[in-house]
Amino acid sequence: MFQDFKLxxxxxxxxxxxxxxxxxxxxxxxxxxxxxxSTREMSGLLKVSRNTVIAAYESLxxxxxxxxIPGKGSYVAAMSGHSAAEGSSLDGxxxxxxxxxxxxxxxxxxxxxxxxxxxxxxxxxxxISFTSIAPDEHLFDLGDVRRAFMxxxxxxxxxxxxxxxxxxxxxxxxxxxxxxxxxxxxxSGKDMLITSGFTEGFDIALSALRPESRSGAAICENPxxxxxxxxxxxxxxxxxxxxxxxxxxSTEKLEQVLKQGLTFDLAYLTPSYHNPTGIVMSPEKRxxxxxxxxxxxxxxxxxxxxxxxxxxxxxxxxLIATAGQGNGVIYIGSFSKVLFPGLRVGWVLADRALIGxxxxxxxxxxxxxxxxxxxxxxxxxxNGNFDKYVKKARTEYKRKYxxxxxxxxxxxPDAELTGDGGLHLFLTLPxxxxxxxxxxxxxxxxxxxxxxxxxxxxxxxxxxxxxxGFSRVADEHIEQGIRVIGExxxxxxNAK
Amino acid sequence: MFQDFKLxxxxxxxxxxxxxxxxxxxxxxxxxxxxxxSTREMSGLLKVSRNTVIAAYESLxxxxxxxxIPGKGSYVAAMSGHSAAEGSSLDGxxxxxxxxxxxxxxxxxxxxxxxxxxxxxxxxxxxISFTSIAPDEHLFDLGDVRRAFMxxxxxxxxxxxxxxxxxxxxxxxxxxxxxxxxxxxxxSGKDMLITSGFTEGFDIALSALRPESRSGAAICENPxxxxxxxxxxxxxxxxxxxxxxxxxxSTEKLEQVLKQGLTFDLAYLTPSYHNPTGIVMSPEKRxxxxxxxxxxxxxxxxxxxxxxxxxxxxxxxxLIATAGQGNGVIYIGSFSKVLFPGLRVGWVLADRALIGxxxxxxxxxxxxxxxxxxxxxxxxxxNGNFDKYVKKARTEYKRKYxxxxxxxxxxxPDAELTGDGGLHLFLTLPxxxxxxxxxxxxxxxxxxxxxxxxxxxxxxxxxxxxxxGFSRVADEHIEQGIRVIGExxxxxxNAK
Numbered sequence: 001m002f003q004d005f006k007l008x009x010x011x012x013x014x015x016x017x018x019x020x021x022x023x024x025x026x027x028x029x030x031x032x033x034x035x036x037x038s039t040r041e042m043s044g045l046l047k048v049s050r051n052t053v054i055a056a057y058e059s060l061x062x063x064x065x066x067x068x069i070p071g072k073g074s075y076v077a078a079m080s081g082h083s084a085a086e087g088s089s090l091d092g093x094x095x096x097x098x099x100x101x102x103x104x105x106x107x108x109x110x111x112x113x114x115x116x117x118x119x120x121x122x123x124x125x126x127x128i129s130f131t132s133i134a135p136d137e138h139l140f141d142l143g144d145v146r147r148a149f150m151x152x153x154x155x156x157x158x159x160x161x162x163x164x165x166x167x168x169x170x171x172x173x174x175x176x177x178x179x180x181x182x183x184x185x186x187x188s189g190k191d192m193l194i195t196s197g198f199t200e201g202f203d204i205a206l207s208a209l210r211p212e213s214r215s216g217a218a219i220c221e222n223p224x225x226x227x228x229x230x231x232x233x234x235x236x237x238x239x240x241x242x243x244x245x246x247x248x249x250s251t252e253k254l255e256q257v258l259k260q261g262l263t264f265d266l267a268y269l270t271p272s273y274h275n276p277t278g279i280v281m282s283p284e285k286r287x288x289x290x291x292x293x294x295x296x297x298x299x300x301x302x303x304x305x306x307x308x309x310x311x312x313x314x315x316x317x318x319l320i321a322t323a324g325q326g327n328g329v330i331y332i333g334s335f336s337k338v339l340f341p342g343l344r345v346g347w348v349l350a351d352r353a354l355i356g357x358x359x360x361x362x363x364x365x366x367x368x369x370x371x372x373x374x375x376x377x378x379x380x381x382x383n384g385n386f387d388k389y390v391k392k393a394r395t396e397y398k399r400k401y402x403x404x405x406x407x408x409x410x411x412x413p414d415a416e417l418t419g420d421g422g423l424h425l426f427l428t429l430p431x432x433x434x435x436x437x438x439x440x441x442x443x444x445x446x447x448x449x450x451x452x453x454x455x456x457x458x459x460x461x462x463x464x465x466x467x468x469g470f471s472r473v474a475d476e477h478i479e480q481g482i483r484v485i486g487e488x489x490x491x492x493x494n495a496k
Numbered sequence: 497m498f499q500d501f502k503l504x505x506x507x508x509x510x511x512x513x514x515x516x517x518x519x520x521x522x523x524x525x526x527x528x529x530x531x532x533x534s535t536r537e538m539s540g541l542l543k544v545s546r547n548t549v550i551a552a553y554e555s556l557x558x559x560x561x562x563x564x565i566p567g568k569g570s571y572v573a574a575m576s577g578h579s580a581a582e583g584s585s586l587d588g589x590x591x592x593x594x595x596x597x598x599x600x601x602x603x604x605x606x607x608x609x610x611x612x613x614x615x616x617x618x619x620x621x622x623x624i625s626f627t628s629i630a631p632d633e634h635l636f637d638l639g640d641v642r643r644a645f646m647x648x649x650x651x652x653x654x655x656x657x658x659x660x661x662x663x664x665x666x667x668x669x670x671x672x673x674x675x676x677x678x679x680x681x682x683x684s685g686k687d688m689l690i691t692s693g694f695t696e697g698f699d700i701a702l703s704a705l706r707p708e709s710r711s712g713a714a715i716c717e718n719p720x721x722x723x724x725x726x727x728x729x730x731x732x733x734x735x736x737x738x739x740x741x742x743x744x745x746s747t748e749k750l751e752q753v754l755k756q757g758l759t760f761d762l763a764y765l766t767p768s769y770h771n772p773t774g775i776v777m778s779p780e781k782r783x784x785x786x787x788x789x790x791x792x793x794x795x796x797x798x799x800x801x802x803x804x805x806x807x808x809x810x811x812x813x814x815l816i817a818t819a820g821q822g823n824g825v826i827y828i829g830s831f832s833k834v835l836f837p838g839l840r841v842g843w844v845l846a847d848r849a850l851i852g853x854x855x856x857x858x859x860x861x862x863x864x865x866x867x868x869x870x871x872x873x874x875x876x877x878x879n880g881n882f883d884k885y886v887k888k889a890r891t892e893y894k895r896k897y898x899x900x901x902x903x904x905x906x907x908x909p910d911a912e913l914t915g916d917g918g919l920h921l922f923l924t925l926p927x928x929x930x931x932x933x934x935x936x937x938x939x940x941x942x943x944x945x946x947x948x949x950x951x952x953x954x955x956x957x958x959x960x961x962x963x964x965g966f967s968r969v970a971d972e973h974i975e976q977g978i979r980v981i982g983e984x985x986x987x988x989x990n991a992k
Binding site: 010011012014015018019022023026059062063064065067077078079080095096097098100101103104105106107108109111112114115117118134135137138140142145146149150153157158159160161162163164166178181182183184195196197199200203207208209210211212227230231234265283286290293294297299300310312313314315316317323324325326327328329340341342343344351353354356357358360361363364365366367368369370371372373376382383384387390391394 | 508596630641860
């Protein structure tokens, strides 16, 4: 015994010694009330200092794996309830076996079925991947993030590490309220809830608004953000998709649908840099949409996605600003795409009474959002890093955006392009090009992208569309990748 | 105009100038195409440097709030869609008003009704409060936490700030798998999901196991953790409570309930330092409970709550270790009470197929848990800080535990005490003492605690019980506070 102990470099030696002995005890290799080798002996056996062994024995005693008899030495404690320590297993009857798959409800099964991360193709090494619309981590100003953390820890480290509030970290809420006010939002009667990113905020809002006696009914742009579609479906909503035009959702089609007299529980809209089409809804359409929603009394969930990533043109107010004192828009914002997705922080700005309910749901689900994440974000904003970073990110992404656009125009001349900013472009190819087939052909050539059909509401829609995320692709790969896509598209067209 | 600009100390001046002007534009005080004062002029008006104004104007242009005409100056951009900028409000029809309260479903309403944070008494300044069972932040080793963050950021800062995996941060998962193995758990066929604390893990598990065609049915200890009760209720479970005995749940009563032939979807159990009673389930009971669950095929959700805060006695294996190779126990762990509640990290260790489903639900709900939180925790563990901290915390809490116990024995001699460790004691007073009345009387004397009835399943149970959390109360206040509770209890008894 004790021959197989091996030190590895990355952890304190005393902990490695303790865990090694603990494991022997747990496995039953060391029996209850057996005397452990003296610290001097063990030190020789494991080739570690005697002080290390003394500390490891003490720690084992603290944790109840050993006990000391003064003047005699350390002994192994009886391991109660361990199946291994009590023979091959507890008597067979205690081996509780459950058929979990059979117990999964529709929600759990659908969550797997709709989980594109589990079905998607993974980019292997060396492949050129246009599937990501996450930011390029090489732009991250790590020094500023570190400083934000250290600054905040110095100010109130103890507060950050203890329980926070379900509603969110107060300084951050105040900051973001002012931030939204500076976008033209009338804050009267409104309040804010901090969530773990956009997704949690959206899911919480849906869970409160889902009707009980019937399926929910939602309106949204078609195509739209697939995570939003997934969550609407998981919460049982019927989805009525309205086609997109170059300046945003078709208000004509929207009115047609609203006129039919159906009850809609909500509309989910992404007016700026819409995912996947990248389209910015025009100011006129924003007014027209809000008029229709008011006329038919349909609440709006506004996705503030990428609003900060505009590369040119005048500032356009979000729908919640257009609504003035109206309380009917739930705005969900996040800096995930602009700043750091790893910081899971989003915010829901909405009517105060509604936020009160969402706050209680948030508390029931996860107590509160990481205070460290919230406080880093707050201090980073307060230190003035955000403006500086966004300026740098815009310059870099704008360049990539223009390069991607130029390459598409050169290599995919038949494709219709949309995308006014953000981190991706959306392509509509000629009707007879199936982008799933195109993807299969491109994958063989080492290039992948996101087929567009997954953003559409009905199966079989958008089969000739695709999304190109360019944020994490190097310039030369953008050109090379799009050339491959163009070549394969021509082959497909010629083969028909 | 420009007279009311005031600098405040904590933010970069250029951002303050930019936001000030932006606000004037948003509010319509500066009109579209109006020329802004020259940078020289504005510098004089606001009493800031000309370079600051130049930078602020540039930033306004970047954000689309202004535009420059070379050689002429900066002009206000047209604010599209802003209600304020277009007069008192957009035409009235666009002021979408929603009666949110009327639209809240049963889930949202219940979340508020069951939200004790919204109903509880708040400890005002100067009051002695025994309501918290959060750790004492004065024990936090902030230096070690800072070092863990800096170490990890240096190793892979870019990875930490970009998207992570729904399942969790891989190094942390590997660490915690080994940690659980060292508690005697057989890992074969098992997998782990990282969640935002215990609560999210529990809620996700319930949402997957909740049956569709009928109400769910759950067994749990009575009393038990009120957040767990809340989530079971919110997910529509009928709860069958089994009374507690000094060595844990009554196996006799448990068997009686199971024998009735009802279907139970799960049992929720806290075998160690049970909340609120503080009782540790004996090894014999652990085996007996697992035998019963196996016999009746009831899955177990084990709450690993405070398992690390044992002050004496031998190590006792968790139920998931007792189950050996059985896959029927879902173990949910967290270091929130032992380490830092602000780090929202918990883990679900369970059957691999089940974890696959829970992972997809986690992804649908919140993408993933804060990578910063996970990586700080990982590096803190790896650096060997955990053992050191737990040793210090145990010593401190054990002292407070013994003090609290001694004070209760002195001032509340008629109370039955339970609590073998952890951060609180549970008191059962004579039948005729109503602890809600007692709380009212004590509040007037500046002392508050948690009435015990909220931990019981049926209304009207446990009316003579209370929980004393001592972790954040100073020694002298423990003594003083319990003396007050004792005095008021005697008054109440004498008044009857």
